[in-house]
Amino acid sequence: MDDKMKKLKRIGVLTSGGDAPGMNAAIRSVVRYGVYHNLEVIGILRGYAGLINGNLRPLDHRSVSGIINRGGTILETARCDEFLTEEGQRKAVETLKRNRIDALVVIGGDGTYRGAIQLWDKWHIPCVGVPATIDNDLNGTDITIGADTAINTALEATDKIRDTATSMERVFVIEVMGRDSGFIAIHVALASGAEEVLVPELSHNLEDMCRDIVEGSRRGKNSWIIIVAEGAARADKVAEKITEMTGLETRVAVLGHIQRGGNPTAQDRILAARLGAAAVDLILNGEFGKAVGIKDGEINVVDLHDAVKGKGAVVEPFYQLTRILT
Numbered sequence: 001m002d003d004k005m006k007k008l009k010r011i012g013v014l015t016s017g018g019d020a021p022g023m024n025a026a027i028r029s030v031v032r033y034g035v036y037h038n039l040e041v042i043g044i045l046r047g048y049a050g051l052i053n054g055n056l057r058p059l060d061h062r063s064v065s066g067i068i069n070r071g072g073t074i075l076e077t078a079r080c081d082e083f084l085t086e087e088g089q090r091k092a093v094e095t096l097k098r099n100r101i102d103a104l105v106v107i108g109g110d111g112t113y114r115g116a117i118q119l120w121d122k123w124h125i126p127c128v129g130v131p132a133t134i135d136n137d138l139n140g141t142d143i144t145i146g147a148d149t150a151i152n153t154a155l156e157a158t159d160k161i162r163d164t165a166t167s168m169e170r171v172f173v174i175e176v177m178g179r180d181s182g183f184i185a186i187h188v189a190l191a192s193g194a195e196e197v198l199v200p201e202l203s204h205n206l207e208d209m210c211r212d213i214v215e216g217s218r219r220g221k222n223s224w225i226i227i228v229a230e231g232a233a234r235a236d237k238v239a240e241k242i243t244e245m246t247g248l249e250t251r252v253a254v255l256g257h258i259q260r261g262g263n264p265t266a267q268d269r270i271l272a273a274r275l276g277a278a279a280v281d282l283i284l285n286g287e288f289g290k291a292v293g294i295k296d297g298e299i300n301v302v303d304l305h306d307a308v309k310g311k312g313a314v315v316e317p318f319y320q321l322t323r324i325l326t
């Protein structure tokens with residue numbers, strides 16, 4: 001260990017951007033793994049906004065008791081435009097210096113990582129990233145914290161809607177989150193046995209889809225679930241088109257923010273536990289400007305710049321399989 005590393009005593013942790021189930025489990029891991037390694041851990045409230053305003057809270061082993069199973073984030077999160085400015089960043093850096101915080105763990109999505117890139121590249125604040133976003137759109141990790149829970153939440157709702165669709169002979173168009181990514185949609189479609197799925201990455205022909213529905217109806221099929229990622233099409237427009245072309249009663253269900261909340265799945269809790277500890281390891285090893293992730297079951301480290309390059313969801317094979325199995 002060189003001199004610089006020996007001086008490292010106090011680390012900060014924040015959650016930023018959209019909340020994701022499992023963020024609390026990640027905070028818990030950072031705190032307890034940090035304390036285990038004789039670090040003091042300071043929680044920063046409301047992401048970069050709290051850094052600018054100096055809203056800090058020391059976190060010890062006990063302060064993160066009973067949160068591993070809770071959705072949301074005890075540190076709260078925010079979207080903070082002031083942090084995009086030079087002045088905002090200067091205030092954030094002053095907070096860190098004033099409170100003698102030697103390094104920062106940021107837990108969030110690509111915007112959060114971009115903030116950390118600014119802090120490290122421009123202001124030389126040692127930062128490491130933990131990927132937590134329901135969108136699973138960060139490079140360097142097979143999956144982000146929160147994505148598995150979001151899929152399971154949307155799946156549970158879809159299963160319930162299927163019961164009604166079957167009983168009443170209806171078509172349901174279910175909108176799930178994903179402005180730029182069909183990740184949630186394609187997984188929910190495959191797992192729920194949906195008849196069709198619309199994702200931003202692939203083009204779709206609504207008329208062909210309606211012809212398939214009419215054909216199915218003739219053969220005695222009595223329910224249809226169409227999953228739509230919010231970025232692929234407007235669910236209400238899709239429903240209108242189906243009613244117009246098939247004459248079948250069509251309903252829309254927009255799942256919305258229920259997909260962000262709820263108790264994290266076992267997978268998300270375990271992922272968060274591993275990645276929180278791995279982030280602290282990076283700090284202990286003096287590796288900054290990097291993010292942790294999981295690749296093929298192993299901890300993976302990636303430069304923050306590469307992490308935000310954006311991975312496309314692998315939708316095509318899942319789409320084909322959904323079509324074959326329906």
Ligand code: ATP
Binds near residue numbers: 019078080114115135
């Ligand atoms: P999610 O993927 O769940 O939406 P996110 O981390 O991508 O999460 P954003 O709202 O994009 O969420 O970003 C969170 C915050 O990070 C922003 O409100 C802003 O304070 C900061 N941030 C985003 N982009 C930049 C940037 N280019 N430079 C500095 N800070 C940034």
